[in-house]
Amino acid sequence: MQEILSQLVELQRMDTRIAEIESVITDMPQQIKALNEKLEKAKKGHDAIQSALHENKKAYTSLEAALSEKKDLLVNSQKKLTSVQNNKEYESVLRELDALKKSVSDGDAQLKDMTALNFKYESEYASINELTENLSKQLDELKNHKVDEDKELQEELAALKAKREEFASGMKKSVVSKYDRVRAHRNNIGVAAVEDEVCDGCYMRIPPQLYVDVKKDKSIYSCPHCQRILYYVKKEEEA
Numbered sequence: 001m002q003e004i005l006s007q008l009v010e011l012q013r014m015d016t017r018i019a020e021i022e023s024v025i026t027d028m029p030q031q032i033k034a035l036n037e038k039l040e041k042a043k044k045g046h047d048a049i050q051s052a053l054h055e056n057k058k059a060y061t062s063l064e065a066a067l068s069e070k071k072d073l074l075v076n077s078q079k080k081l082t083s084v085q086n087n088k089e090y091e092s093v094l095r096e097l098d099a100l101k102k103s104v105s106d107g108d109a110q111l112k113d114m115t116a117l118n119f120k121y122e123s124e125y126a127s128i129n130e131l132t133e134n135l136s137k138q139l140d141e142l143k144n145h146k147v148d149e150d151k152e153l154q155e156e157l158a159a160l161k162a163k164r165e166e167f168a169s170g171m172k173k174s175v176v177s178k179y180d181r182v183r184a185h186r187n188n189i190g191v192a193a194v195e196d197e198v199c200d201g202c203y204m205r206i207p208p209q210l211y212v213d214v215k216k217d218k219s220i221y222s223c224p225h226c227q228r229i230l231y232y233v234k235k236e237e238e239a
């Protein structure tokens with residue numbers, strides 16, 4: 001391969017790594033932001049369930065107290081029934097008894113529902129508590145990691161950029177600027193291998209004569225579709 005082409009391949013390797021590092025550096029704050037949003041949502045859910053659980057327990061206690069009073073009244077009414085003086089009084093106590101019995105049975109059913117609800121809330125509370133703790137731990141880890149990794153990446157990036165500039169300054173200027181121009185418009189890839197008449201940059205077929213020329217490796221050729229500078233890698237049997 002012509003020296004300028006192997007230099008371009010090396011330059012491309014550095015430019016790809018530079019772009020990779022830059023994307024990691026910009027992605028991380030977004031990851032932190034997304035995790036933070038998740039945590040805030042989980043915390044809200046946590047608080048909502050906690051307060052529902054509290055309200056349910058409070059309502060249970062007050063209903064239980066009211067029910068216990070009604071049960072006492074029921075016992076009294078039953079006693080009254082044995083000492084009534086006349087039919088009218090008897091019927092009145094009986095009505096009172098029926099109403100109390102219904103009220104007590106409704107109350108018992110309500111308590112049962114509340115107990116079931118309490119179980120449901122408690123299990124929801126346990127899961128959301130676990131989720132909140134996990135997210136919070138993940139966020140701390142990511143933040144700590146970010147500080148360390150950012151520093152390392154920034155150092156690697158600065159070193160790589162300096163190396164890249166030095167390397168590029170030793171190359172033929174017109175070729176480097178063509179490569180840079182194409183790279184700016186083609187997803188950071190300015191040079192592409194061609195294999196079996198297909199450009200590796202855009203996966204389109206190039207004209208057969210151009211393929212022959214690229215294989216001959218006497219000049220600099222570009223893909224007619226994506227404009228990337230083309231090079232040919234000799235197959236094992238040719239090498």
Ligand SMILES: [Zn+2]
Binds near residue numbers: 225228
């Ligand atoms: Zn192409």
